[in-house]
Every structure is written in structure tokens, then in C-alpha cells.
Amino acid sequence: MSGIAVLLPVAATSDTSDLRRAHKSIIEQTASPSEIVLVTNQSLTEDVETAIEDLVNTHSVSRHEHVPDASGLGGVLQAGLKRCSEPFVARMDADDIAEPERFADQQTVLTDTKADVVGSHLAEFHDDPEHPERIREVPITHDEIAEWMSWRCPLNHPTTMFDREAVLSAGGYRDYPMMEDWDLWARCLSAGLRFRNLDKTLVRAQVDDLVDRRGGLDYAQAEFRMAQELRELGISSRRDTIQHLCLRIPPRLLPPRIREGIYQIFAR
Template sequence: MYFSVLMSVYIKEKAQFLDRALKSIYDEQEKRPNQIVLVEDGELTDELYEMIEIWKNKLGEILEVVKLEKNSGPGIARAKGIEKCKFGLIAIMDSDDISLQTRFKKQLEIFENNPNLDACGSHIGEFENDENKIYAYREVPQNHDEIVKFAKFRMPVNHPSMMFKKSTVLKAGNYKDERFGEDYNLCVRMLLSGAKFYNIPEMLVKMRAGKSQLSRRGGLKYAISEFKVQREFYKLGFLNFYEFTRNASVKFIVRLLPKAILSKIYSLLRSKN
């Protein structure tokens, strides 16, 4: 089965992280991608340009670089990248994460054995500095019905681990021009369009999260963004009025909590096994 990998990178990313991410999805994979689409989301640093050039020379036509004149955010970057993906299956990869060597092989096997499946993710492990020291796991429901129920309150798929059908994403309207919750929004629209989801119940991606990031998305700005996400789900008909008011109230208040408390809440939502 042929497939593409979609990544985007912006100016604040580190060249060595991008290099490690690319090694994990190409050099180390048991099943290598047939195409890697890398979206440059606005102007980058010289170090990033140099690293991208090294990989272009190494991979040739396998690596397709898409340049955006200005930083447009992950929604627009991924939407443009989706359009450039040549194959029917697309795997998402963040430019500072690490995919385990069996990730693509296992996801492709799931699609081969389940032709009606539209999206497949997995558990992820979070690390701060050392990729071999996982401090928490982000576990998600395995089967479709459980995923739908879970989606009513939280993102039911670990987005950096997703592989999905390009046709299904386009049917749902592709990624939108959003800088917050663009992955959750796409997931909900895919579910509403009839897409079938599955999560492999094991860690296939290591996420460079950092404990400091657990409490970073707090404050009024993110509280308002959270409210808008829930309002959009209500407008789409994914949430009823009770679910909307419950989610909007709880999530708005949580975003306004002191960072120390917010960090503890995020930690409680992750497995330490």
C-alpha cells in the first residue's frame, strides 16, 4: 500500500528536532513512506533551511517541499499539504515528534484488514528531553463506538499518530483556517460524515511534549478559543445543548485556572504506566 506522510514546520522549530523526526519516519521505519510532504509555514531559520536541503538531497523526489509565504498556522499548512499528497493514505507527523519503527507497518496492516476504515491512530508517549524517558502516556479508546462517545468531550485520537484516507478528509472539508483545535474540528467533521475510526492500543509515537507545555495553554485567550470550538460542534449538530453547555462551562473554567492546578489536571488525564 502506497502512502504519504504530511508534516509542517515553522520558524520556532529546531533543526535537530526536524532531523530526528525525519529519521524516525524514513531511515528507521520497517515500512517507508512513498512520499513526504513538508510544508514550510512561513519564513524559517537558516538552520532549518539547511536541514531541509540536506534531506532534499538525500530523498530526492520522495520529499516534496511546499512553501507558504507567511505563517498561516497548522490548519492552513496541513490543508495545503493534503492537496499535495499523491496517495490515498496519509500519515500525520509533527516535526518534533518521533515515530516508532513499526508505526507505519502496523497502521497499514490495519487498513489492509479493514477496507472500510477511514482513520487509524494509536497511543502516544510524552517525553521532555530524553526520548527514552517517557513520563506519561496519552491513551485513547480503541473501537469506533467508544471513540464517538469519547469525542463528545475530548479529542478521541492522538493527532500526531493519525493515518487517514485522503478522500475522507476532503469529503469532511479538509483542515480549516484555525490556530486552535483544528485537529479536533477535523476529527468531528469526519465522524459526522460517516468516517470509521480505530486506535491501535499501543504507543507508536513519542511526543516531545515537555511538562511545561501541559499548563501553557491557559488564560483568557485559550478559554475563549475553547468556547468557540464547543460552539462550533454544537452548530454542526455533534453536541446537543446540554453537552455544549457542559463542555463549554467546564473547559472555559479549566483554562482560567492557575497554571500549577492546570498542570495537575493535565497530568491526571494521562497514564503513568
């Protein structure tokens, strides 16, 4: 077997056709995963529960872990991560599509280099996955990723694969609303983990209503908390913190249409 686990959180309101499509892209990988862990923490609709049961019953590597005491997405991901048993863990969301070579390419990097976490560029689409509307590009080398960390999340979360033990040793996920991934990567960098992004687009992500979710007072407050954390970890200087607050908080408070224009330009 490959030594790869897939960590796939499923919300109570997940679209079952999207979930099946995401699962299909996982089982059709050129490097097949040893386990697919579908994690939930809420009471599921009948459709979602049936879809999960069907995937588990028809694919021996899939299993469902229900953790009702997990708090928020970070809690769900941490509970799922602890329940993975393979050395490498790939993240996916329930409406993502992984390119067939994704796991093979990323496992090669983790095995053959000093990298502990590897991601890639991300294609975003609204309706048609064959026609993405934008590509979220990320820095490639560890040094570039470390430089970005002080003011912008340098990895596309649903594209990442990482060394399970290394990430757990850095503390793993925690309940950190709207910034679960950036919070994790910042602590991993502070703990000495090494990063890499492949200069490829290995995942397509559905992003309906993305702009609305990325705006508002709650998101601005999350940006402020993240800026404080980066300063406390020694990743950001005072100047970096001021830049972070000035560049990232005002757009969160703008009307959605204007925010959409900014997002189109900067892609995060």
C-alpha cells in the same frame, strides 16, 4: 512503494536536531513511505532552511513545499494535504518520534477494515524520549471515539494516518486556531467517516512548555467555539455542551501549576 505519504509541517523556529530525529524515525519505518512532504509557510531561519535542503537532497522521497499564503497551522496542513499524492497520509510533527512499526500497523487497519482514520496512544516526554513522563491514552473503537467526540478530542493528532480522499471530502483542515485536529475529526464524524485507535503507543512527542500553551483566555475562547461547533454538527446535545463548557474552560484559566496537576490526572 507503500502508498503512504507523511505530512510534516515545519515551523520557522523548529529545532533542527529534533527535525532530523523525526525524519530519521520516518525513513526507518518497516513500511517505508512513498513521500515525505515538509510544509512551511514562513520565512525560515538559515539553520532550518539548511536542514530541510539536506533532508530533501539526501532522501529522494522527501520534498519541501513552501506555501506562504497558507494561514495558520490548519492552512499549512490543508495545503500540504492537497500536495500529497498517496492514498494514505500519516501526520507527524517536527519533534515527534515514530516507532518503527507505526506505518505498517496503521496501513493494515486502513486497508483491511472500514476505518478511514486510525491513531494510537501517545507517549509524552520533555527531555529524554527513552523515558516518557506520561501516556495519553485514547478510546479504541469507533463507537467509543464517537462518544468522546462530544467533549474531548478522541485522537492524538500526531499519531494519525488517514484516507486522503475521505478526509478531503469531509472538508480537510481549516484555519481553526488551537483546535485544528478536533475540528477536523468532528466534521469527519459528521460526514460518516469511521475511526479506530490502535491499543499501542506508536509515537513519542516532545511537549516542552505544553501547559503554558494550553492555558489562557485564547484557549478558553477556542474551547467555547469548539463546543458551539459540536452542537451545530449534531454531535453534542445541550447537556453535552454544558458539560464541555463546565469541565474544559475553567482549567484553561487556572495558574499553570494547578493546570499542570489537572493535566497530569486527565492527560488532556
